Amino acid sequence: xKTTLLAIALILVAAFWRIATVYHPALFNVAPVTALAFCGxxxxxxxxxxxxxxxxxxxxxxWLNHYHATVFGYTWTFTEMLLRAGCVGVAIxxxxxxxxxxxxxxxxxxxxxxxxxxxxxxxxxxxxADAYYPGTGAGWWQALTLGHPEFPPTLxxxxxxxxxxxxxxxLFVGAMAFAAERNRAWRLAKT
Numbered sequence: 001x002k003t004t005l006l007a008i009a010l011i012l013v014a015a016f017w018r019i020a021t022v023y024h025p026a027l028f029n030v031a032p033v034t035a036l037a038f039c040g041x042x043x044x045x046x047x048x049x050x051x052x053x054x055x056x057x058x059x060x061x062x063w064l065n066h067y068h069a070t071v072f073g074y075t076w077t078f079t080e081m082l083l084r085a086g087c088v089g090v091a092i093x094x095x096x097x098x099x100x101x102x103x104x105x106x107x108x109x110x111x112x113x114x115x116x117x118x119x120x121x122x123x124x125x126x127x128x129a130d131a132y133y134p135g136t137g138a139g140w141w142q143a144l145t146l147g148h149p150e151f152p153p154t155l156x157x158x159x160x161x162x163x164x165x166x167x168x169x170x171l172f173v174g175a176m177a178f179a180a181e182r183n184r185a186w187r188l189a190k191t
């Protein structure tokens with residue numbers, strides 16, 4: 001029970017982190033929600049807990065969409081929000097696979113895979129829908145690397161996504177290991 005409460009607290013903190021980082025440009029696109037969706041699927045056996053990061057993503061997307069409209073004059077479409085939710089769903093699927101054979105290598109592979117799926121899906125969707133990008137291979141490459149000139153390069157956003165996913169996965173795994181060890185020590189002390 002304590003382990004589940006700890007996991008839920010980490011998920012909620014991550015959702016608020018996502019909103020708070022918008023005010024610090026160096027932290028744009030640090031994506032703890034994806035990392036915690038992945039880790040939640042690895043560690044939590046009740047599938048309903050996987051809905052918490054999706055709800056956190058939806059709530060934070062609505063707020064961030066309002067922020068982007070106000071500051072940049074740019075809004076996300078409902079389709080873009082669904083694609084991001086789909087990427088979080090893929091991270092949940094990766095987490096379920098890793099839960100079948102947990103190891104450090106599989107945790108690392110699942111985390112990196114979740115980051116790459118998010119990066120490729122969201123930037124490919126931008127390339128397909130945004131008239132700024134030519135509908136060619138060069139346009140797709142621009143969407144994957146440079147993006148729009150008024151924003152930092154999309155590779156910069158990917159770097160932040162990957163760093164955030166690795167950081168928050170590490171924190172989650174460490175917190176779960178600490179909680180499990182503490183529970184084990186408490187049970188041993190009672191006997």
